[in-house]
Amino acid sequence: MYRLTIQTQFAAAHNLVNYQGDCENLHGHNWKVEVRVAARELDKSGLGIDFKVLKRQTNAVLDGLDHKYLNKLEPFLDLSPSSENIARYLFEQLGEVLNTDNVTVEQVNVWESDNACASYSLD
Numbered sequence: 001m002y003r004l005t006i007q008t009q010f011a012a013a014h015n016l017v018n019y020q021g022d023c024e025n026l027h028g029h030n031w032k033v034e035v036r037v038a039a040r041e042l043d044k045s046g047l048g049i050d051f052k053v054l055k056r057q058t059n060a061v062l063d064g065l066d067h068k069y070l071n072k073l074e075p076f077l078d079l080s081p082s083s084e085n086i087a088r089y090l091f092e093q094l095g096e097v098l099n100t101d102n103v104t105v106e107q108v109n110v111w112e113s114d115n116a117c118a119s120y121s122l123d
């Protein structure tokens with residue numbers, strides 16, 4: 001099995017729901033996003049999936065979050081937009097566009113800061 005990872009980022013505002021502390025107030029982050037996929041086989045170019053495709057599809061999903069107030073977006077109307085829930089949302093959205101017989105989205109890591117990351121994965 002081959003494993004490929006890309007990194008990208010988005011900026012957005014949010015506030016944690018049902019949370020007591022500073023983070024219940026509106027604030028923002030520059031989230032770094034890492035997407036890891038597994039590929040069973042390589043194509044004739046030796047690629048599991050083109051990094052360009054992986055980045056383009058990821059950025060297309062992130063465009064829906066970039067420079068938005070996450071709490072006001074449909075996926076987070078009834079769900080606190082924590083990094084954990086953002087990671088799961090991205091995992092599910094990316095699975096819909098990237099999963100094939102050959103490629104499987106395995107893990108999404110969402111870095112809220114340089115030292116805090118939440119992940120969602122297959123198991």
Ligand SMILES: Nc1nc2c(c(=O)[nH]1)N=C([C@H](O)[C@H](O)COP(=O)(O)OP(=O)(O)OP(=O)(O)O)CN2
Pocket residue numbers: 016023027081082083084112113116118
């Ligand atoms: N498990 C999680 N914990 C927290 C999340 C989260 O998404 N998942 N999010 C937050 C807040 O979004 C908050 O913005 C982060 O606050 P904090 O960790 O305090 O960030 P700081 O940069 O202020 O870190 P310090 O090291 O405390 O200065 C909170 N927790």
Ligand SMILES: [Zn+2]
Pocket residue numbers: 014023027028029
């Ligand atoms: Zn925050």
